[in-house]
Amino acid sequence: MKLVLAKSIGFIINLLVYVSPKRAAFLAIRLFSKPRKGKHTEEATDFLNTAFQEEVFLKDRSIMTYRWPGKGETILLVHGWESNAFRWKSLIDSLKLKNFNIVAIDAPAHGKSTDKSFHIIDYAEYIHLVSRKFKTQTIISHSFGGLATICFQYKYRLPELKKIVLLGAPSNLKDVMKRYTKLMSYNSKVIKAINAFYLNQYGHLPEYYNVAKFTQDLNSSGLIIHDLTDPIVPYQDALDYKRHFTNAKVISTKNLDHSLKSREVEEHILEFVTNQIIIFS
Incomplete structure (x- = not known):
């Protein structure tokens, strides 16, 4: 994803979070988890x-x-x-x-x-x-x-x-998510909504997955x-x-x-x- 496009999409999701935090989190996670490559x-x-x-x-x-x-x-x-x-x-x-x-x-x-x-x-x-x-x-x-x-x-x-x-x-996982949210320029409300998604879906916040430990x-x-x-x-x-x-x-x-x-x-x-x-x- 090119930087300008990423920032533009991030801007839209930053606005959406004020209307629907769950929808904003869904779109942010979907972008993060949908590969563009990887087929044979x-x-x-x-x-x-x-x-x-x-x-x-x-x-x-x-x-x-x-x-x-x-x-x-x-x-x-x-x-x-x-x-x-x-x-x-x-x-x-x-x-x-x-x-x-x-x-x-x-x-x-x-x-x-x-x-x-x-x-x-x-x-x-x-x-x-x-x-x-x-x-x-x-x-x-x-x-x-x-x-x-x-x-x-x-x-x-x-x-x-x-x-x-x-x-x-x-x-x-915390740093992985931090690099992603920085790339997209998400605001604190979107980041909070993403954290809520992980807590609801997996029972833990991203910071729990400190796999080195x-x-x-x-x-x-x-x-x-x-x-x-x-x-x-x-x-x-x-x-x-x-x-x-x-x-x-x-x-x-x-x-x-x-x-x-x-x-x-x-x-x-x-x-x-x-x-x-x-x-x-």
């Missing part, structure tokens, strides 16, 4: 069709799962905002060579999954269902997928989940990879995790942007999940 390209479809595909249902909604069977431990791949399971293609190819049992998902409103909106707390519930279904031992997550992963594990504490990889993950008593070991110049999620978030996730290693990269797609990152991930040094030729 032809290349993505061809690749994902090499996997066993199965829907996992949460009430009347579903997400699509993709599975490449292997004899090793189960690894679940969790993507972030405006992406889909195809983002992991290169890593999937590497994990297949190690004979891992690989599962990837399309988040709500992304890829082949249903629903028209994406909410992090709902995403956490789907990750929980998929993790239980496939008896996941390791989760590799990117961006909002990392935040949702920690939310789910903090709530459900699955004992079989031994390792968690966080790539460019936000450390808390959620990690401090998790039994899982962690690998946190974050780029020093990440333009989407500040490097400060990685430092937040470092303070609380005592059983995790933090790796800083340079000039890899928010996507963190590189051989260097794959090498670190493979070393972590295989417990051995990996050197790409």
